[in-house]
Amino acid sequence: MDLGRRWYDKDPILSKAMKILETTEDKLQLKVAINLIKIIIEHNIETDTYRSVDDLLSAVEEGRCEKGNERWYDLDMTIRTAIQMLEKCPDDMQNKIAREVADLIREKVRDSYERALPEEDEVLE
Known part of the structure; x- marks a missing residue:
């Protein structure tokens, strides 16, 4: 594997x-992260990957980077937690979750784009 x-x-998806x-705005990243945590917890309940919340949290803590070496998702604790949880999932689960994340x-990008567009009446005025 390339280092x-x-x-x-x-996984291309x-x-x-x-x-x-x-590259999305911070607010949208946070919304996606919260939903991602929910999705991962649901999948972990189905597969019984983690026996307790402590197991889940310790798996997330294992992947933390040292200060100064942060990745883009390390800057917010919720986003970091969601991405770390995803990284700790087995490959087959990552693949399933990847599609849900995509x-x-x-959906979130489309919704935020549609809210940013002016209404048709506003354009005609």
Whole structure:
């Protein structure tokens, strides 16, 4: 495996979703992160990957970077937690979640874009 690649680049859908997420506004990143945490918890309940909340939190803590070496998602604790949780998921679960994340990002970006557009009546005035 190429050492220059990020862990999420092994899945093309997840890689694309992460690139889009990285470039979205902070508020949207936070919304996606919260939904991502919910999705991961639901999948972990189904597969019984973690036995307790403590197991889940310790898995997230294991992946923390030292201060000064932060990745784009380390700047906000909620976003970092969501991405770390995703990284700790097994590959097959990451693949399933990647599709849900891509759909979620697409939906959130579309919703924020539509809210930013003026109403048809406003354009005609």
